[in-house]
Amino acid sequence: MSEWSKLQSSVSNALANLEVEVPTGIKLLKDGVVPKKRFSVYRNNVTLSLISVLASTYPVVEEIVGEDFFATMAREFALTHLPQSPVMINYGKEFPDFLKTFAPVQELPYLSEVAQIEWHRNTAYHGANATPVTIAALGEFSEEDVPNLEFEFHPTVSLIKSKYPIVTIWQAHQQENPSEFLKGLNMDEGEAALIIRPELDVLINQVSMGTFEFLQSLYKGHPFSLSVEQAIAIEPSFDIPANLAGLFNLGAVTGVNLVRSS
């Protein structure tokens, strides 16, 4: 191992482990004083910059727990999850899972799932562009083909479901006064959402549990008929035309294909 490689490893180790001392090889100050404060500029840059990346991806989580507590939590995450690439728009995918196990936030069981909305929002923002089709695409098929149709989804689409009202919580934190908006919210009522970026802005669309099942089934590549059955199984009043129209209006469908059963 080269001299620089060894020294770089010890600097690298000292950056991510705050209890490790300033590495040997770093120049001492006058009278042999160890430049702790100088070295800590680098430590601060590393942690503060990663905290700031996380805060920009997870602004609602930050607002829920407060800026100072978020910084503590994000620091702990950053030091145990160093980025594995310089592409910071991809950093922090594991943060929602980290929140699930981070002891001090266990009384906020919905926090991790609100964070999931924010992660999907981030990936949708940077996701690939695609051209949606309109509902007229269905007109190319005969009525008896409709049950066997499969749908292609826009690459920025993701689906999320929770046993907590996470969409309402997320929406409340887009308002000036979230607590006013959340007054009387039943925390045991689950919610689901379809997240998509049809043009430049990401949309977080709340959907019913029936619609969620329908979309998830289509998204997995199942045919239309099976997807409708799954929706009706949990939501007997599932409105097929309204759901189809809603899906196409969002720009969520980029293709419809007929899969012939052999």
Next chain:
Amino acid sequence: MNKTSTIKQTRLPAKAGVGLKGEHYQDICETSPDIGWFEVHPENYMGAGGAPHHYLTKIRENYPLSLHGVGLSIGGSLPPSEEHLSRVKELVDRYQPESFSEHLAWSSHEAGFFNDLLPLPLTEETCQTVSEHIDLIQETLGQKLLLENPSTYVGFEREDFTEIEFLKEIVKRTGCGLLLDVNNVYVSCTNHERSPEDYIKNFPMEAVGEIHLGGHAPDEDDLGNPLLIDAHDRKVVEDVWALYDQAISQKGPVATLIEWDNDVPTWDVLFSEAQLAEEVLQKYESQTSSTNAPDKESDLKEPILKEQVA
């Protein structure tokens, strides 16, 4: 070995530009401001689609562009990540920037990416590895790289070169150019008790293809001595403007960037900061225009070290 003959050498106009921030996309697209050029970190445009590419594509149609990387870890002991280099290459091919630059620093090691520009000892060994890394990058991108002088807060016990000797040696070995960050000069010279005026005086201006100006935050070190931190979060201070004036008086007008990455101000504030740089450029443009015409494209094919200092 000097490989400049096979490397594309375009350059930015000798005007003031600014770092492009998402906060200003709409202002720029709506008002088409009279500004020389824009610079972006390629790492912020490594998503597949959406607003960043939408706006950068529009803005690039109307302005010269510089890609200023922060992720190739040129100063590290390990070679730049192949995966990252190919992502940079994709952006260079897509946006055809007039300039590509990176830092004399490292940011990745075995544990991961530190999202900071970290210091390296200037030794025979690192001179060799940095040269190899720059050769690889220039060959892959097919474009000349401008290497930026760093802001540093610590030194190393063992070093073989001063920063200027090191940069000159890298230019000689790789044919790369230099990005002179005048704020970094001020920050590092203050932190290590050197004269920033002497640094500028001795800098190999013939290799400079771009200048950076930015703000820094004042602090104190372990002994209570001044410690400046390169923060890019405020206006350029008077002392840095004076050093910039000195640099342009030596070099003649050259593309100059206002870097403002944190606590990003309104577009108007950023634009007027760039106007201050433009005024300095114009002052020296009128003084030197008769004797120091900008290099023609044909001159640029010559190895850069053969160019005469203006």
